[in-house]
Every structure is written in C-alpha cells, then in structure tokens.
Amino acid sequence: MSKNTHVTIIGAGITGVTTAYALLDRGCSVTIIDRNRYAGMETSFANGGQLSACNAEVWNNFSTIMKGMKWMFRKDAPLLLNPSPSWHKYSWLAEFVGNIGNYRQNTIATTKLAIAARQDLFDMAAREKIQFDHEQRGILHVFPDQTTFKKAEAVNALLNEGGLERRAVTPQEIRTLEPALNEPYYGGFFTPSDSTGDIHKFTRGLADACVRRGATFLSDTEVQHITTVPGGVETRILPLGATTPEILKSDSVVICAGIASRRFAAMLGDRVNIYPVKGYSITIPLDDAASRQAAPWVSLLDEEAKIVTSRFGAGRLRVAGTAEYNGENHDIRADRIRPLVEWTRNLFPGVSTEGVIPWTGLRPMMPDMMPRVEPGKRAGVFYNTGHGHLGWTLSAATAQMIADRIMPGVTPVRPTFSIAATQQKAA
Numbered sequence: 159m160s161k162n163t164h165v166t167i168i169g170a171g172i173t174g175v176t177t178a179y180a181l182l183d184r185g186c187s188v189t190i191i192d193r194n195r196y197a198g199m200e201t202s203f204a205n206g207g208q209l210s211a212c213n214a215e216v217w218n219n220f221s222t223i224m225k226g227m228k229w230m231f232r233k234d235a236p237l238l239l240n241p242s243p244s245w246h247k248y249s250w251l252a253e254f255v256g257n258i259g260n261y262r263q264n265t266i267a268t269t270k271l272a273i274a275a276r277q278d279l280f281d282m283a284a285r286e287k288i289q290f291d292h293e294q295r296g297i298l299h300v301f302p303d304q305t306t307f308k309k310a311e312a313v314n315a316l317l318n319e320g321g322l323e324r325r326a327v328t329p330q331e332i333r334t335l336e337p338a339l340n341e342p343y344y345g346g347f348f349t350p351s352d353s354t355g356d357i358h359k360f361t362r363g364l365a366d367a368c369v370r371r372g373a374t375f376l377s378d379t380e381v382q383h384i385t386t387v388p389g390g391v392e393t394r395i396l397p398l399g400a401t402t403p404e405i406l407k408s409d410s411v412v413i414c415a416g417i418a419s420r421r422f423a424a425m426l427g428d429r430v431n432i433y434p435v436k437g438y439s440i441t442i443p444l445d446d447a448a449s450r451q452a453a454p455w456v457s458l459l460d461e462e463a464k465i466v467t468s469r470f471g472a473g474r475l476r477v478a479g480t481a482e483y484n485g486e487n488h489d490i491r492a493d494r495i496r497p498l499v500e501w502t503r504n505l506f507p508g509v510s511t512e513g514v515i516p517w518t519g520l521r522p523m524m525p526d527m528m529p530r531v532e533p534g535k536r537a538g539v540f541y542n543t544g545h546g547h548l549g550w551t552l553s554a555a556t557a558q559m560i561a562d563r564i565m566p567g568v569t570p571v572r573p574t575f576s577i578a579a580t581q582q583k584a585a
C-alpha cells in the first residue's frame with residue numbers, strides 16, 4: 159500500500175484511538191467514527207485504571223469454572239452467570255472451556271504484550287502532553303490465605319516467564335508498601351513496574367492529538383453497515399439528526415468497536431466471537447482531608463474479592479470489579495454496586511462513600527481471552543478488538559501490531575512537536 163492510504167476506524171474507544179495514532183505515525187489519512195459525542199464514552203470510560211501486566215493471567219482454567227458454578231445463585235458474587243438460554247453465551251462458554259489447554263501459552267503471551275505496550279503508551283502521553291492521573295507506584299496483589307497464595311505462586315512463575323518482575327511480599331511488607339491497608343493478609347505479590355491512570359482522560363487526550371495531526375473524527379455518527387468493494391471499503395454512516403445515511407469510501411477499515419465488533423465482523427464474512435462480560439466500578443471523590451488520608455495510593459488487586467483499585471491524583475479513588483455473563487445489558491444494578499462500596503468501607507473505613515459515582519461497562523471478551531489483531535478474510539478489512547479485561551493495558555501494543563499489518567514495511571515517523579510548541583507557532 160502506498161502512503162496516504164485512507165483508513166476508516168470504527169470506534170473511538172482506547173483501541174480505536176491508539177490505532178488511529180499508530181496509523182498517523184505511518185503517514186495514513188485517518189477517519190475515526192463513533193456514535194458518541196466524545197471519545198472513550200463506553201467501556202473505555204471508567205474502568206479499573208490498571209496498566210497491569212500482573213493481571214495477564216487468562217481466565218481459562220478449571221478453577222474459574224468451579225467458582226462460576228459455586229457462585230451462580232449468589233447475587234453479590236464476583237463472577238455471575240445468568241443461566242437463561244442464549245446460543246451466543248453457551249457457544250462462547252464452550253469455546254472458553256475448549257481453550258483451557260491454551261492457558262499457559264496465552265498467559266505468557268499476554269504478559270509479553272502488556273510489557274511491550276507500556277513504553278508506547280507512556281511515549282504517546284509524553285509527546286502529546288496528556289494528563290491522565292498517571293501513578294507509577296506499582297500494583298500490589300493481595301491474598302487472604304495460604305491456599306490462594308500457593309496457587310498464585312504458580313501463576314507468578316508464568317508471569318515471570320513472560321518477562322515480568324513480580325515478587326512475593328510478606329504481610330509486614332504489604333503494610334509498608336500501602337500503610338492505608340489495615341486488613342491482615344496472608345501474603346501478596348508486588349509488581350513495581352505496573353501503573354495506573356484514567357483511561358477516559360487518556361483516550362480523550364489522544365483523540366484530540368489525532369485530530370491535531372490531521373485525523374477526521376466523525377462523532378455522534380452511527381455506523382450502520384460496512385461492505386467491501388473493488389479497491390476498498392464502503393461504510394454507511396448516519397450522523398446524529400440526519401435522515402439519510404451517507405457512504406464513506408476508504409482503502410481499508412479497522413474494526414475497533416468493542417462489543418459491537420462481532421456484528422461488524424459478521425457483515426464482512428468473519429467470525430469474531432466477542433461476548434460482553436459486564437463489570438462495574440465506583441469512583442469515590444475524596445473531598446475531605448480524612449478520606450484523602452485514608453485512601454490507598456498503591457493500586458490494589460484483591461484476589462478473593464476480584465476487586466481492583468486505582469488512585470487518580472489526590473482527589474479520586476476508583477474501585478472496580480465483578481464479571482457478569484448476562485448479554486448486552488447496560489443496567490447499573492444496586493446489588494452489584496453494593497459489594498464494591500462495602501469492600502471499600504471494610505478496608506478503608508476512613509474513606510467517605512457518600513458521593514460514590516457508579517458505572518458499568520461491557521468487556522469485549524474473546525473465548526480464548528486473546529485480542530484479535532489481524533486482517534479479515536476480505537482485502538482491506540482489519541481487526542484490533544476483543545481485548546477483554548485488559549484493553550487499557552494492551553491497546554498501545556496491539557495498535558502498533560495492526561498498523562504494521564496495514565502498512566507493512568513503513569517505518570513509523572513520530573511527531574517531535576509538543577502541544578506547547580504548536581500553540582507557540584499558532585500565536
């Protein structure tokens with residue numbers, strides 16, 4: 159493909175926006191389309207915040223299945239399966255079980271990808287001066303008892319094999335690393351190189367940078383249909399308020415549409431079996447000095463509760479978790495939010511939960527838990543989607559991978575300008 163290749167990107171979540179940026183680096187002309195007014199308004203809005211190579215373990219193992227069955231009828235369980243009949247859900251679950259044999263190789267591969275993603279993401283943020291409440295204080299994974307800790311040692315060996323430096327810590331070290339954490343734990347693992355940040359701020363900031371660099375962002379625009387034609391791709395779009403759809407032509411399309419990617423893939427003759435795995439978060443404003451003092455700074459991952467935390471500057475704490483297999487459902491259920499609030503109150507009683515902001519999002523999850531970063535069957539069609547529980551962590555690496563597939567042999571040219579320099583020039 160020549161330079162100035164025009165690429166349409168479906169979706170302005172973290173995967174779409176990082177893909178756009180990587181393609182701009184390779185000289186492409188880029189159009190990003192999203193049905194929302196702003197970038198990062200769906201699953202990339204209020205997630206757990208962790209850039210966590212330490213959470214690279216794929217879930218395809220018998221222990222996940224056993225826990226899911228045990229918790230099936232407990233409304234506050236970290237993992238919940240709605241048993242009602244659904245072909246998509248059960249065929250996806252069958253494929254999930256079929257991938258138990260790939261657990262080891264996929265965990266190691268995900269770890270490598272997560273480590274590779276870090277520098278690209280940090281570089282993008284530095285180049286474009288994106289403020290996203292980035293905290294580089296490591297992630298502390300805590301375990302309540304010897305049984306869970308012993309299991310974690312085996313997982314740790316795989317993460318180490320993938321190149322991650324992650325060390326076991328004693329209860330005393332846990333208290334030293336995060337003095338706000340008073341609960342007695344059996345032990346933990348600490349990953350100093352992992353970090354946290356606000357995915358929405360980053361996605362918005364990078365989308366703005368893409369526009370500054372010449373990309374077109376069609377916001378408030380619904381993608382209705384995509385089809386391949388000789389020499390390219392046609393995307394049928396309906397801008398908000400319009401009554402007649404428009405056709406947008408481009409050389410290629412990249413599907414980065416989160417849980418909607420499955421439907422677009424089917425239109426293009428591909429199977430991308432994404433299931434929406436629902437999760438919840440609460441954002442706690444730390445408005446008073448006592449709450450700020452009592453809230454943790456080091457990011458936590460509580461193995462038993464399956465809850466993660468991220469501190470966004472002095473003023474906010476994010477607490478996220480739960481996995482629910484319940485189709486495409488955006489309802490915020492009080493009985494799923496309550497465990498997050500109670501967990502926070504139990505562990506950090508000094509934090510006021512009066513102003514909690516609840517949120518839910520749907521993880522675009524593949525049955526093998528590996529993102530789809532590949533061309534489709536038809537010429538001009540590409541996928542960078544299905545990042546499941548780790549889209550924030552992996553997206554910067556998969557964006558480079560897909561951009562290399564679309565523009566093979568083209569060396570990325572990264573901008574050396576900064577926002578400050580651009581503004582000075584404009585003045």
Ligand SMILES: Cc1cc2nc3c(=O)[nH]c(=O)nc-3n(C[C@H](O)[C@H](O)[C@H](O)COP(=O)(O)OP(=O)(O)OC[C@H]3O[C@@H](n4cnc5c(N)ncnc54)[C@H](O)[C@@H]3O)c2cc1C
Pocket residue numbers: 168169170171172173174191192193194197198199200201202203204205206207208209210379380381382414415416417418435436437438439466478479518519520521522543544545546547548549550551552
């Ligand atoms: C509770 C929770 C906690 C999480 N915690 C973490 C974490 O700590 N670390 C981590 O790495 N990951 C985490 N994740 C996962 C991560 O948030 C996701 O993997 C990631 O946000 C997915 O990004 P995406 O770009 O694929 O999808 P999205 O962000 O959903 O973007 C898809 C975009 O496509 C657009 N779109 C879809 N259909 C159309 C259409 N027809 N027309 C126009 N536009 C369309 C949507 O509007 C949307 O903006 C968490 C997820 C959840 C739910």
